[in-house]
Amino acid sequence: MMQHRALLHTICYRSGAPFQTNAVLPEITVDIRPAAALPYFTITQTDGKTALRYELARHDRVYGLGEQLGGLNKRGKMYRTYNTDISPHQPHIETLYGSHPFLFITGERGFGFFLDYPSEMMFDISHTHKDILEITIPSQDFDLYLFDVSEPKQIVREYLTLTGSPYIPPKWAFGYQQCRYSYPDAETVQAIATKFRELDIPCDAIGMDIDYMVNYKVFTLDDDKFPKFAEFVAQMKTNGFRLVPILDAGVKVEPGYAIYDEGKANDYFCKDEQGEDFVAAVWPGLCHFPDFLREEVRAWWGKQYRFFTDQGIEGFWNDMNEPAIFYVPEKMKQAREKIYAILSKDDIGRELTEVGDTMELFNRREYFKAFSQRADDGRVVNHDAVHNLYAFDMTRGTAEQLKLAMPGTRYFLLSRGSYAGLHRFSGIWTGDNSSWWEHLEVNIHMLISLNFAGFFYTGADTGGFGAEVSPELMIRWMQLGMFSPLFRNHTWYGSRQQEPWSFDPETTAILRDVLRLRYAMIPYAYSEYMRAVRELRPFIAPLFFEFSGERSQQVEDQFLYGESLMIAPVYTPNARGRFVHLPESRWLRWNASRCEDRAMTVMQPDDYYVSADIHEVPMFLRENRLCVLAEPMSHVHEQPIRKLTVLGFVTNAAEFVYYEDDGASYGYRDGQCAELTIRARKTAAGIEVSCEKCEHGYALQISELACEFYDEHGKQFRSSVTL
Amino acid sequence: MMQHRALLHTICYRSGAPFQTNAVLPEITVDIRPAAALPYFTITQTDGKTALRYELARHDRVYGLGEQLGGLNKRGKMYRTYNTDISPHQPHIETLYGSHPFLFITGERGFGFFLDYPSEMMFDISHTHKDILEITIPSQDFDLYLFDVSEPKQIVREYLTLTGSPYIPPKWAFGYQQCRYSYPDAETVQAIATKFRELDIPCDAIGMDIDYMVNYKVFTLDDDKFPKFAEFVAQMKTNGFRLVPILDAGVKVEPGYAIYDEGKANDYFCKDEQGEDFVAAVWPGLCHFPDFLREEVRAWWGKQYRFFTDQGIEGFWNDMNEPAIFYVPEKMKQAREKIYAILSKDDIGRELTEVGDTMELFNRREYFKAFSQRADDGRVVNHDAVHNLYAFDMTRGTAEQLKLAMPGTRYFLLSRGSYAGLHRFSGIWTGDNSSWWEHLEVNIHMLISLNFAGFFYTGADTGGFGAEVSPELMIRWMQLGMFSPLFRNHTWYGSRQQEPWSFDPETTAILRDVLRLRYAMIPYAYSEYMRAVRELRPFIAPLFFEFSGERSQQVEDQFLYGESLMIAPVYTPNARGRFVHLPESRWLRWNASRCEDRAMTVMQPDDYYVSADIHEVPMFLRENRLCVLAEPMSHVHEQPIRKLTVLGFVTNAAEFVYYEDDGASYGYRDGQCAELTIRARKTAAGIEVSCEKCEHGYALQISELACEFYDEHGKQFRSSVTL
Structure with a gap:
């Protein structure tokens, strides 16, 4: 079997006949060995289940799992991988919207592994037993890719070689995005945009949450709220704003509604146990769910985005794709009867807690076991067994078709649900957090953990989605958002306004400075x-x-x-x-x-x-490193960057490679980009700077550098370079 | 008007005709001035409401509010005072079980104030506006006691002079307490006790949660679960364990049940709008609520504890006394109908969130407005207007009667609900926290804040009540519990066992050491x-x-x-x-x-x-301070302490006053106690130690000191003293 060159240390330990998730790049081939040969772990397989047990040394650290709560070192908590729409994010919550079962251990012995299995697994990482990592898989069919190297950097490199190179958004997506559930209409969106420009606060995009649709029907737009949409989109773009609509996975059951009719006619929906289209409720009420496991369904779905791209839209966020399910009719009926029975008594004490439990209808595991999907090879699989792929495949379909719909222009795409490997197609945001200081801290851990898993383009709802932000929390969170590639301020309809000017004048001024610095740092x-x-x-x-x-x-x-x-x-x-x-x-x-x-x-x-x-x-x-700053702009493509300030801490020699491309096309893949290598060297006379330009089918736009270097005594050296 | 000597800086600014809460000691008299004369604040009174606004300097800090979430410095959050049974304690929660409207500000200008008003107030402390403290009172009848001094220590002293000296529990209550909701029967309690002694882990008390009762009826005991209770209590006590039963405020509506019959016959219950006994549901189902505002009801209630004290019980925890209300029948009927109407539809989307909102029946504000109480002067007041006094008066009644029922023996008493001033009668625990690291941190802030408010005897559910504790969190929390005067490990029936031996052997060993150190530090x-x-x-x-x-x-x-x-x-x-x-x-x-x-x-x-x-x-x-350690014991009164180790960091001179009394009676009030002043002085020859004994009607039991002093070079000096 061919060994991919960069994967010298990766071996796939296979148990049974795993479902092929497509998390791993199809062109990659690695050595496959039986799971029984897996080193380090004690593996126990009984009753169709698998337990993997690893004894941790006292100070071993365990990292990974991507989008999860808790510390960066995952020891001390119970985690699950089962994509779930859940909020608020209380500390004991075991699983969120995405599943990224890639972990690594450092300490006495270092190695990493990716458990390619698309359904629920439990990761008891020193939660039950202080020094035991125990993974439970309710199956004997899985692939465990072992990265048998000790260096974390190398482990991550092997994982990304296996699962693919991270998503690169258009450059405007490094700008700031303003959002709210929901800005109700075009007029409000226009007013928000105007305010940004009036106040000289940079911004590149405005999000459109679910209320822009007609009765929450995906791929519809309420013309009363957004009349002459294509014109509006164009006009916003002229002013430097992209509009980013949300898309939901469920399709409302409503004959006459084109998406429903097409899906029905072509048999595109997931099936219930009777072989009928599976029905469950989400925002629009009862819905069907496209079977994204199938190529033709993904393509059909992805083509629907042309409704928006044809009107000038370049970016989207795929939501509710874990999938989220409010209830299924049968369960609702049962719950209703149970509740009726309890509530019709006149004297209820402790039983009242049962009513609460019964009404916890959202996202019950049984719903996900009650429908099936069809793989491309024709095999019918229970959805539960491939649950974590639903968002992956929806977003894969979206991405593939957006590439076709927007030839030569990078699409902007976020997904809420995700699985390992989705980082190739899309960014993710980290869902419905709250305006809690605790979630600002969690944001730091998640940014790092998601980077391990290849989700470089990610970020949290800055300022917090649920609860009420204080001006100070807003400031501190924006100061972190400043370093999130995805920098989006978003909040819930029930909470106070979170736009940068929604507080006191001093807060507005501070937030303007934060955003100007963000934009200055984009280069x-x-x-x-x-x-x-x-x-x-x-x-x-x-x-x-x-x-x-x-x-x-x-x-x-x-x-x-x-x-x-x-x-x-x-x-x-x-x-x-x-x-x-x-x-x-x-x-x-x-x-x-x-x-x-x-x-x-x-x-x-x-x-x-x-x-x-x-x-x-x-x-x-850092010592002997440089960074560059530009003049802040109102939006990323306001004007070409001609001048950079080079900041350096130079005690010996430092180098920085400034990179440029058109920020919009895929030209960089064919080498249409430019690099400027800036070198600084400390000499007896001061700090010398030299530059080397490297252009390939793209002309560097920078023509001037203002250097500002500091040596080990803090002495400043200024110089300028004309290119 | 007479001015209390210690209160030279306290002035009462009165608005209208405030309800007399008894938070302030009756024997205290202070200058009363009109609220319009209040300095520092801008006071606005319209529509029967009051707003107090204070402009904070950028770095002013605001402390106080006792039992509240958030930081120690309360800036940046919205707080309320309205006693509420609420869990989990998510960070945005504005009010918990107790209301302690005593605050102080330090920074550019320092002062403190106590807002003696027993219902809801809002404290917007830099939440809406970064630099504004705004207090909203839905009334124009209140007392604001202003402590016009800048030193926080002095502000607290004035507050405690005004509201009284903190509760002193029996000395055994400085030991460790083990609890769980619930240890189901005597056999289990016995097994827990035996395990502590077998494993040589110190413990002084075991809590009895609600399941010991017959159908959750207050002042009943299920004989099947706890047969021959008096014998059992005596036998446990012989082994060094006190049993501490829980008591709830609601009285089950059940003719034939003595407490109900007596309350009914004597008209002791709160009244609804029709003048009937107010009915609302709690654990036992429909209940009446004693009107604790009345002296005769408090006395009647307090006397019921004899059911337990007659059987040898010496300690209690008063629960559900905010009061907690699950629902009132009329509201349940409405909710039921609304839910029926929504749930009988077959296609529910976004409306489903309404069902959830409708089912949020617990502790709705309207319930508390739907019944009235009668003050001792015969005035009928709406409960809502005096809501925060319910637990205060219940516990006041309990304390007053326990003093009579247990002559010469200090009672042990905790309350969940509280109001300013309750610290005179009882300790409090901080309610239903969760096994979250965040709540371990909050525990630190609350301990300090509650100490400001005079609640010296307090502590959190160590290890956390809700959610699942990890061994490491258990250890770290016990390491904090070690310093809580109330040191109680308690958890919910749905969570894993939290007794010290419920984890791995290393954890047991660490927890044993923690508890032994706790006991060593009790002197x-x-x-x-x-x-x-x-x-x-x-x-x-x-x-x-x-x-x-x-x-x-x-x-x-x-x-x-x-x-x-x-x-x-x-x-x-x-x-x-x-x-x-x-x-x-x-x-x-x-x-x-x-x-x-x-x-x-x-x-x-x-x-x-x-x-x-x-x-x-x-x-x-600390430099030039001493502390003392004893040998750890299995429980506080296992044997008299004869020998102490004196630890000192002595670079010049240090002094410590060791205090002793019988730990059980009120003799200390008449001076029946002993003090041993230990003095250490650094001389050229080493560190000299001298002692001074001061005994009043109580003989010091210490006869030997082993001194272990360190100087500024870390040099150790050992000596011993025979007394």
Whole structure:
């Protein structure tokens, strides 16, 4: 069997006849061995189930699982992989919208593994037993890919070689997005857009949540709310705003409604136990669910997006695709009867808790066992057995067809549900969090964990979806959102307005500065993002990916943002500073507040309490690294970037590769891009800078560099370069 | 008008004709001025409502509100005072079981105030507006006591002078208590007790949750589950265990049930709008609610505890006394009809959320407006207007009668609901938290905040009530519980066992060490507790009560435990250490793990990352302070303490007053106690120790001191003293 070159350490341990998920790239071939040969784990298979047990050393750390709550080190909690629409995200919740069963262990022995199995698995990571990792799979059919190397960076690289290179969105998607459930009509959207420009607050996109539809029917648009939509879209775009509509997976049962009629006529829907189209309720009421497991259904579905792309839309968010199910009629009937029986008594005490339990109708496991799908090979499979693929296949279908619908233009796509490998097609957002400080902290952990799993383009609802944000939490969350590739402010209809001007004037001013700094950093972020994709290493990485010291292994609340910067977000209320760990090298502290002002301080490796007043973000430039800043713009493509400021902490020699492409097409795949290698070297005379341009079918737009370097004494050296 | 001597800075600003809550001691008289004369605040009164607005300086800090979620500094959140049975304690929750409207501000201007108003008030503390504190009172009848001094310690002293000296429980209540909802019968309780003794794990009490009753009827005991109860209680006590039954506020409507019949016959229950006994459901089903506002009802209720005290019981926990209400029949009928109407449709989409909302029947505000109480002066008041007094008066009645039922023996009493001033009669526990790391952190803040409000005897359900604890969370929480005067492990019937031996053997061993150290520290804790009560200053205090440095003002996750020790609990998963701030003086670091071993290190004031492996608790002994340790015992009164180890960090001179009384009676009030003043002084020759005994009608039981002192170089000096 052919061995893929980059996968020298990956072996697939196969048990039974696993369902082929497509998480792994079809062109990849790896050695396949029987699961019984799996090293490290004790494997027990009885009653059609599998238990994998691994004894952890006292200080081993376990990472991975992508979109999950809890710490970055996953020890101490019970996790599940079963895509679920659930909110609020209380700390004990075991599974969210996506399943990413890729983990790695570091410590006494290091290795990683990807459990390619598309349904529920339990990961008891030191929850029941302090030093035991126990994985339970309700099946004996699965693939376990073992990455038998100890270096986390290399483990991630092998995983991404196996599952594919991360999604690259259009460059405007590195801008800021404003959203709310829902801006009710075009007039409101227009007013929001106008306000951004009036207040000189950068923004590139506005989200359209479910209320734009007619009765929540997917691929419809309410003309009363959004008249002359194509014109409106064009006009918004002229002003630098993309509109991003939401799409739901369920199709309302309603003869005469085109999507329903087509799906019905072509037999595209999932089947219930009687072989009828499966019925369950979501927002529009009773729905059918497209069987995305089939190629023809994916293609049909994906083609529907032309309804929007034909009107100028370039971006979408696929929602409710775990899938979310409110209830199925039969269960509702049972619940109704049980509730009637209890409630018709006149004296109910403790039994009342039963009513509550009975009414917990959302997303019951039994619904997912009550319908089937058909694989492309014709096999009929129970949905439950492939549950975690539903969003994967919906979004795969969307992506494939968007590529065709938008030739030469990168599509923007988010999915709420996901499975390992979806990172090739789309970004994800992390669902319905709450305006809790705790969720700001979780956001940090998730960003890092999702980067491990290849979801470089991701972000949380900045400011929080549920509950009520305070001005200070909004500021601190925007200061983190600033470093999320997906930077979207979104909230629930029941909560206060969260647009940057919805608080007091000082908060507006601080948020404007945050957003201006975000935009100023896009050239750095985009360069580093593209490099991370090329090199298959996390764009946002924990300290232990770069530093080997014992203390660096423990830090969960700081991260590397690209290779030059380390960020220490503030995630507690009323803070005027925070503790940071500065590992191994020296660091140039940069308490960023405005892109125009910088007070830089050289710091030695150690633990510190650093100040961080409400307008300040503790950022640190690594020794002998550079980063670049542009002038902020109102939106990403407002005008070409001609001039960059190069910031550097140069005690010896540093290099940065600035990357540029058109930000819109797939030209970069054919090498239509340009690189500018900027080199700085400390000499007796000062800090010398040299540049090397490399253009391939794309002309670099930068013509000027303003260099601002600091040496180990904090001495500043300024120079400029004309290219 | 007479001015109480200790209250030179307290003035009562009165608006209208406030309901007299009894939060303030009846013997206290203070200057009363019209609310219009209130300084600092802008007061607006319209439509029968009052708004108090205070402009905060950017870095002002706001403390207080007792039992509330959020940070120690309350800025950034919306709070309410309306006693509510609510769980889980999600971060945005605005009110819990107790209302303690005592706050203070420090920063540019410092002062404190107690808003004596027994119903809902809103405290918008920098939530809506970053720099505004806005209090909304739905009334114009209230007393605002202004403590016009800037020193927090003095503000707390004035508040406690006004509202009374904190509750002193029997000394056994400083031991450990094991609880679970529920240990089903005597046999199980016996087995738990036996296990503690077998494993040599100290314990003094076992809680009895609601299932011991007959059909949840208050003041009943199921003889099948607990046969020969008096004998059982006696036998348990012989072995060093107190049993602590729970009592609920609602009285089941059931003719023939003595409590119901008596209450009915004497017209003791709250009245609905038709003048009938108010009916609402709780655990037993439909209930009446004693009108605790009336002296005769309180006395009647309090006398019922004799059912238990006659059988040897010495301690109780009053539950469901906010009061909690599951539903009222009329509302249930309406809800039932609405639900029937929605659920009888066959196609429900978004409407389903209405069903959920309709079924949120628990503790609706309208219930509390639907019944009335009668004040002692005969006035009929709507319950809602005095809602926050219900638990206060129930527990007042309990306390008053327990004093009579247990002459010469201190009663043990906890209440879930509370109002300002209840701290005179009883301790409180902080209700139904969850096994979340977040709630371990909240526990730290609440301990400190409740100490401000005089609730020195308090603690959380250690290990967490809801959700599932992990072994590591159990260990870390027990390491905090160790410093809670009320140290009780309690959990819900749906969660795993939480007794110290319910995990792995290493966890059992660590928890045994934690409990042994707790018991070893009781002589120190009891001495400091009694002194804190005497001096009216928090037993558990934040750093800024003792240290004036800028950094000390910000620390919310460390506390002073008595005057000699500072504790820095670990409250994050997988930690091998934590950051600490060591203020102003030098500190002797003592990573406590077992009471037998100590490795002491001298540390200079600064910020540090200190190690704290899973079995270690970062503790710090303050410069020129002493503390005492005894040999651990299996329960508090196992044997008299004859010997103490004196630990000291002595760079100049230090003094500690060890306090002793019988731990059981009220003799201490008449001075039947003994003090041993231990003095250490550094001289050229070493560290000299001297003692001074002071006995009043009580003979000190200590006869020997083993001194272990350290100087600023970490040099150890050992000596012993025979008394």
